[in-house]
Amino acid sequence: MENKILVTGYINPDLDGFACIFAYSYYFNQLGMKAVPSVSGRHHDEADHVLMEYGLNFNIKEENPEYFDEIILVDSSDLDGIDKRINPEKVTEIVDHRKINMSEKFPNAKVQIELVGAAATLVAEKFKEKGLSMPKEIATLVYGAIISNTLNFQAKVTTERDREIAAWLNEENNFPADFARKMFLSKSDLSGDRLIKMLRSDFAGFAGHNFGSHKLGTAQIEMIGGEEMALARKDEIVSELGKIMSEQGLDVVFLTIIDLEADQNIIVAPTEEVEKILSKVLDIHFTNHVATRSGFMMRKEMVPLLKEELIKS
Ligand SMILES: [Mn+2]
Known part of the structure; x- marks a missing residue:
């Protein structure tokens, strides 16, 4: 029987983790491999904002990692914060952008850690390299993740690679000019508790x-x-x-x-x-x-x- 790959990240992922999970599993499926996205816990409100604002539909499910032989971690590289049922020996790949990480705790993983603004940039680059196009639904998540993590390209963590990928996605999808503003406004309602x-x-x-x-x-x-x-x-x-x-x-x-x-x-x-x-x-x-x-x-x-x-x- 064919191995199924689980693609997942931190429990309660932010928009970057969330985007990576869906983008990278789609990527493997396009290449003819069976990859399953899994969102542990509750994703951040910011991801909900993008889903609702742009009418995106994803099957958001949490899988039991014990049923998979191969696990890929995106936007995460640490034992703290991931599902405790993940056996580190089963992790075959890590894609992350954190300087402080624990990638050495995953002995069988191919590790890609590069200090770009968003991990979603690293995943999107793989599509570009393979000449795969990204469906609009996924491109919207990835674009949102880059805008969010780089504070609309103003944060010091922003790299040329983040800008290039965002521009590439924008060329194909023509995102609204107020994309960032709407996303930031959605975070700014701090009324009541x-x-x-x-x-x-x-x-x-x-x-x-x-x-x-x-x-x-x-x-x-x-x-x-x-x-x-x-x-x-x-x-x-x-x-x-x-x-x-x-x-x-x-x-x-x-x-x-x-x-x-x-x-x-x-x-x-x-x-x-x-x-x-x-x-x-x-x-x-x-x-x-x-x-x-x-x-x-x-x-x-x-x-x-x-x-x-x-x-x-
Ligand atoms: Mn991130």
């Missing part, structure tokens, strides 16, 4: 690391209209950050919002001590817990700067 949920779901604590005598943790939100939101809901944010600080035993905690249209960061700090540290490192000025800084700065760029300062103090 959505704000706190978002802040908590994306919180990255570094309690396992010692930055001098300090313990750091940050939340990052990408949205449109960040400054208005931060000013209107500052008290809630400050109190939630305070709660997280004591829950996780951290002392330097803040929220950074990347405003995708105003081209600035908005930073909310819960205590005067945190304000002092951030003012110094990021050269910003706080008024009532809130500061702005022009230009984009991702959390992964801020953390090393903070670390450097904190180990001195």
Whole structure:
């Protein structure tokens, strides 16, 4: 009997993982191999936005990896975060774009890790190389994944390869000019308890690391209209950050919002001590817990700067 290949990624995949799962399994099927897409857990809201906005239909199912002899991991390369039923020895291929990875834990895998903006770029390049065309439904997911992961080509992680693939897909499909804006707007509705949920779901604590005598943790939100939101809901944010600080035993905690249209960061700090540290490192000025800084700065760029300062103090 013919072997079936399972194509999957992290549990609760973001749009990039989601796009890779469907694109890469379609690719193998086109080449005459039997590949089955599997989405573990609940994909991110952003994927739902693209599905609904563009009327896309995918059979979204979670398969049991124990029934497959060959497993391909996309947008993932780590034992943490994938289905615990995946036997690492069965993983035959990994396609990912993370510098920090665990690919050595998969002894039989052909590993492709390249630091492009989106893993979906790596998968789409395979279609281009083989001269395979991508159906519009899949192209829309892949295009969305690239826009999302590169913040519409503005994030530092963006490479020429991401731009080229997006342009190639756009040539064939003529995506609407407001594709990115609509996607970002869909992330910007933080009304009611959505704000706190978002802040908590994306919180990255570094309690396992010692930055001098300090313990750091940050939340990052990408949205449109960040400054208005931060000013209107500052008290809630400050109190939630305070709660997280004591829950996780951290002392330097803040929220950074990347405003995708105003081209600035908005930073909310819960205590005067945190304000002092951030003012110094990021050269910003706080008024009532809130500061702005022009230009984009991702959390992964801020953390090393903070670390450097904190180990001195
Ligand atoms: Mn990714």
